[in-house]
Amino acid sequence: MRISRNPKKRAALSVTSLIDVIFLLLLFFMLTSTFVRHQQVDIAAPNAEGASGGSSPDVLLRAGADDQVTINGETVGLADIADRLAALRQAGGETLLVTATEDAVSQTLVNAVEAAQRSGFTKISVAD
């Protein structure tokens, strides 16, 4: 009698458990990853209190309330300071001093410093 050979059965890939694992991985990465893109602004911390500045700065920037910034005594909105600063930089300004009024918030201060850096000022110092 001829015995028929056992047909070799190929194990089916267990899809359910595979999906389980992939879902777990997906969950893990979804919960742990952050999608906020960060940036950084270098702010040269002010000199020790009571120290007098050396030479007077070329440009004086004062952050005020409501996103208003005063450049050399002239009040402009945050949106316009990049143009003003670029013009002052073109005119030969190099050193820039950033101060803040009593009611200015950090957002305005940091945006002012950011604009100053973007305009090409290399010597930016912060004072209060």
Next chain:
Amino acid sequence: MRLKQAEKRKAQDPTIALINVVFLMLIFFLLAGTIAPGADPEIRLISTRDAEGAPPPAEPVGITAEGELRYGGAAIEMDALIAELSTTRSAPEAQVPPAGEARETGETEGEAATGAPLSVTADRDLPARDLIAILRQLREAGYAAHIVTRAGGPQ
């Protein structure tokens, strides 16, 4: 006599081994991986548009809108913060650089000695003067700092 051919063992389902390995990897990463600490919910980051890109800060010094310092997920006083920083970071500059000179941004004296600058996450509504005062205190302790912001422009 005809010898019976050794029965070929049926190959085990390789999926189970695969899943085992993947699970082990998962557990390894869960335990060993330092998950970026979640942003402090009390601090709404300052937003900027064109600043230099940066990775998520590792151990930021947070400042809430009320001027409260936060480090490692808890409120901390300035003295305690500086003491804490001196143990976790390399020694600060031995000497504060002479006052009264304009400092170039992005360049801090003795940066190699102090290690990377501190990451400071400040709330956008923190009074600017308080921020400047805190930065000055940190500098007097020998730590340079940069402000970590979120990209996206002013909102």
